[in-house]
Amino acid sequence: MxxxxxxxxxxxxxxxxxxxxxxxxxxxxxxxxxxxxxxxxxxxxxxxxxxxxxxxxxxxxxxxxxxxxxxxxxxxxxxxxxxxxxxxxxxxxxxxxxxxxxxxxxxxxxxxxxxxxxxxxxxxxPMAAMTAHCVLAAAALQPGDDVLVIGATGGVGAFVVQQAAELGVRVLATAAPADTAYIRALGAHETIDHTAVDTLATARRSQPGGLDVVIDLINAGPALVATAGLVRPGGRLISTLYGPEEAGGLVPVYVRMEASIGDLPRQAEQAAAGRMSxxxxxxxxxxxxxxxxxxxxxxxxxxxxxxxxx
Ligand SMILES: NC(=O)c1ccc[n+]([C@@H]2O[C@H](COP(=O)([O-])OP(=O)(O)OC[C@H]3O[C@@H](n4cnc5c(N)ncnc54)[C@H](OP(=O)(O)O)[C@@H]3O)[C@@H](O)[C@H]2O)c1
Structure with missing residues (x-):
């Protein structure tokens, strides 16, 4: 072949x-x-x-x-x-x-x-949707939470944003200008143009008290320490990459995608029914x-x- x-x-x-x-x-x-x-x-x-x-x-x-x-x-x-x-x-x-x-x-x-x-x-x-499921499981979002998704417009991020929004959280998402309408249609409430402004400084201005959860699909290693500074005391930092065991007094959760029984058929049925884009x-x-x-x-x-x- x-x-x-x-x-x-x-x-x-x-x-x-x-x-x-x-x-x-x-x-x-x-x-x-x-x-x-x-x-x-x-x-x-x-x-x-x-x-x-x-x-x-x-x-x-x-x-x-x-x-x-x-x-x-x-x-x-x-x-x-x-x-x-x-x-x-x-x-x-x-x-x-x-x-x-x-x-x-x-x-x-x-x-x-x-x-x-x-x-x-x-x-x-498969990979993007099942990773999003693992990310959301680790994030343990509660209705009303403020969540930042960095890397929101990619394969994983798009699934994370739409499923997070369905849980009744307020989603702040990174998106270039050409993708702003797209990511809002998926459920993001606010966007940050990461191509034009400093994502972390902009998110800090938007949420001076810190975010309940930050989902970082972009930054790895030492860069995650800066992301950790956006999380409110007691909040959670979730990454699909790798980084330090401890970042600014926070223990980041590093997600590794694992296929669990039932995830993929449920997501496929949701997509087939038009409930997942x-x-x-x-x-x-x-x-x-x-x-x-x-x-x-x-x-x-x-x-x-x-x-x-x-
Ligand atoms: N641990 C695991 O099991 C696991 C599983 C799946 C994926 N991953 C990893 O997770 C990451 C994301 O995966 P993916 O499939 O979603 O990737 P992807 O489809 O390539 O998406 C990446 C997205 O991030 C955006 N982006 C790039 N730089 C950015 C920045 N500085 N700030 C904000 N957004 C930025 C890109 O948009 P623009 O070009 O417009 O900036 C793009 O939409 C990858 O590194 C991947 O390897 C890990």
Whole structure:
């Protein structure tokens, strides 16, 4: 089969479509013929090797963790799926989705696709929506809370904003001018143009007493200490990246996405019913997937998800 391949750690410009061995499902695995795949920042980081100490990969490496497609074959012991089923898949980093076929474990990251949810939108869901769920669980938002979301217009942020707003909190969100109307439509009450002003100083002016919760999807390491200064005493700082164990007297919560049973089907049903909005920033055919990864790495399309179609 054909797949997008990195031969070694290095810049995404090295990616090429190549022939790789046809995968075959082992016990508990499902072979999915990919119809659409979504890109995530982690795909770039795994190719470049930025995360190699935490998440080493073997080469040749096929990037991509999210996909929709059709079940082509099932391995021993798989009873929930059969050939021909339309599915949404979170494949993890072991078997890349930017390929004609991908192997997926028949666990919480593999679910049937609701008919009303188009393949491209469905492919955008797994990693971003399940991360948003983990972020919101860690944030433990209460109605009336004031919440700042930094990185609100990206894949994870857009899901966080809409689900937070539904919980009755007041959402302050970063958004460039072109994305202000979009993020307000998702439920943000106030926006900060992070491209023109200092996000932290502006948020501090807006909430001099501090925010109940700050969800930072952008700043990592020492930069999180500055973000922590926005949180009111007793409030919470949530990050999807990494940073110090303690920041300005606060213990940040570092979220690592885990697929839990029930998350993905619930989110897919919400999206299919029109109760959750999915933004597709750009769509590329598979033969342009290397370009798509370069554009992701260069932040060319930053509102919603980049989709590869097959
Ligand atoms: N721990 C985990 O399990 C986990 C899971 C998923 C994602 N992540 C990480 O979480 C981060 C967000 O993921 P994602 O999928 O949402 O990324 P994404 O889709 O690339 O979105 C990033 C968003 O942040 C905005 N942005 C960039 N710089 C900003 C700044 N200085 N201030 C405010 N907004 C800014 C971008 O918009 P503009 O270009 O308009 O600025 C873009 O909309 C990534 O670093 C990713 O690797 C971690």
């Amino acid at each position: 054909k797949a997008l391949v990195a031969s070694a750690y290095g810049p995404v410009q090295q990616l090429r479509i190549r022939d790789v061995p046809d995968p075959s499902p082992g016990p508990g695995q499902v072979l999915v013929r990919v119809e659409a795949a979504a890109l995530n920042p982690i795909d770039v980081k795994l190719v470049t090797g930025e995360l190699r100490t935490m998440y080493p990969v073997t080469h040749p490496f096929v990037p991509g963790v999210d996909a929709t497609g059709v079940v082509a074959a099932v391995g021993e012991g798989v009873t929930r799926f059969a050939a021909g089923d339309e599915v949404i898949a979170y494949a993890g980093a072991a078997s890349g989705t930017i390929a004609e076929y991908v192997l997926v474990g028949a666990g919480p990251g593999l679910v049937h696709r609701p008919r009303a949810l188009p393949t491209a939108q469905a492919a955008a869901l 999915i933004e597709v920033a750009a769509t590329y055919p598979f033969d342009k997937s290397a370009q798509a990864m370069c554009d992701l790495a260069e932040s060319r399309h930053t509102r919603g998800k980049i989709i590869i179609t097959f």
